[in-house]
Amino acid sequence: MSRHVAIVTDSTAYLPRPTMERHGITAVPLTVVLGDRALEEGTEISARSLALALQKRHSVTTSRPSPEVFAAAYRAAAEGGADAVVSLHLSSEFSGTYDAARLAAKDAPVPVRVVDTGMVVAMALGFCALAAAEAAEAGGGLDEAVSAAEKRAAGTSAYFYVDTLDYLRRGGRIGAAQALLGSALAVKPILELDGGRIEMLEKVRTASKAIARLEEIVAERAGAAPVDIAVHHLAAQERADRLAERLRERVPGLVDLHVSEVGAVIGAHTGPGLLGAVISLR
Structure with a gap:
């Protein structure tokens, strides 16, 4: 048509x-630039390949x-x-x-x-x-x-947890002061999308508590209105599946729920262990 x-x-x-x-x-x-190779997202580099490169501390950048x-x-x-x-x-x-x-x-x-x-x-x-x-x-x-x-x-919000702020700091996507504060206090950050920027929302002491708090925030933000939710992760499928299962139980207005691994570009800036949720009002 x-x-x-x-x-x-x-x-x-x-x-x-x-x-x-x-x-x-x-x-x-x-484009994801891995060492001296420029690779198109979605066709020439997978999320898993990207996660492995990050874990080995290879140089990874992105390009428009x-x-x-x-x-x-x-x-x-x-x-x-x-x-x-x-x-x-x-x-x-x-x-x-x-x-x-x-x-x-x-x-x-x-x-x-x-x-x-x-x-x-x-x-x-x-x-x-x-x-x-x-x-x-x-x-x-x-x-x-x-x-x-x-x-x-206007009706969409996003919240996410990362194991470390190092990747966001390296790419200039979060302030160095916030990243250093998180490292110094050994906290696990919950971040939000605010005005097109990534901002620190809360600092939690352990990964398990941070993920539980992420669930609370998403359920509260969704409320009872008709919403679509997407749960995203990088090299953290079990975490994503558990969060999705809990949100199915807790969000009465849930219409569609998507669970997927992010691609290489977003993954390059968040690092393995990312767990996030997007709430979009219908």
């Missing part, structure tokens, strides 16, 4: 491939897509019959991806609306892309698709 409004996002949305195909969503890949890659995605959308594109991306506070998309949009063959969702945690972005796609499928135009994504973003 030809869509008048095409949806483009980036690989950090971590949408399942069948979901992307069903809704016609295109994901432009970010080039404007040329975005330009190719916009041309493909136009050639596929779209007369407009909504391009939804992770927070500009976290990555230059949004800026690259804006540069490409200037010369696109159809109107492109580039949206900084303010999200940095996987399905926090994925839920926004799905909302835009569903609005377009319902016959909405460019403004309606953008509005649907922005409304979803």
